[in-house]
Amino acid sequence: MKVLLILYRSLLEKEDLTEDLKDQVNLLSRIIGPDSIYAVITSEMKDLFDKFPEVVFINNEKGSFLYGLYKGLRKLRGNHVLVLDPIEKLTKEKLAKLLSAGKKNIVSKGVALLRLMDLDYVIRTVERYRNAEGNIEDILNEVYQEYGIKYEIL
Numbered sequence: 001m002k003v004l005l006i007l008y009r010s011l012l013e014k015e016d017l018t019e020d021l022k023d024q025v026n027l028l029s030r031i032i033g034p035d036s037i038y039a040v041i042t043s044e045m046k047d048l049f050d051k052f053p054e055v056v057f058i059n060n061e062k063g064s065f066l067y068g069l070y071k072g073l074r075k076l077r078g079n080h081v082l083v084l085d086p087i088e089k090l091t092k093e094k095l096a097k098l099l100s101a102g103k104k105n106i107v108s109k110g111v112a113l114l115r116l117m118d119l120d121y122v123i124r125t126v127e128r129y130r131n132a133e134g135n136i137e138d139i140l141n142e143v144y145q146e147y148g149i150k151y152e153i154l
Helices: 009-013 017-031 065-075 092-099 116-129 136-147
Strands: 002-006 037-041 056-059 081-084 106-108 111-114
Touching: 002 017, 002 065, 017 037, 017 092, 037 065, 056 065, 065 081, 065 116, 065 136, 092 106, 092 111, 106 136, 111 116, 111 136, 116 136
Parallel strands: 002 037, 002 081, 037 056
Antiparallel strands: 081 111, 106 111
């Protein structure tokens, strides 16, 4: 399993973004492992390279959530992917619920667990909307409408 943090341009306005990221990266490193954490960032966030040397960074040229999701999922194709929107705080309890879900795609506010067998369908859907604005819930609704792939809401 790989973890994908989606950092987009409007997060730059968040005052405690770095502190929240430190908490999330520490939690994810302990539970999932430090070699499994990826982050999609904009060019304005280059200072994160030095603050998080254990994270693998992917460039989000357009700075939007959906474009970052598209770039990250393409890079992590072939794995189960835990997608995180850092606007929402990830807790140990929430992470435990997600990881114990079994073989289901799970979505919760700002978090989604995408299973390997459904990932290509999600990528195809995001590819169509990558230049628009939206969130992971919108994409998974579209995947359900288009392909009938269900997900569970926590």
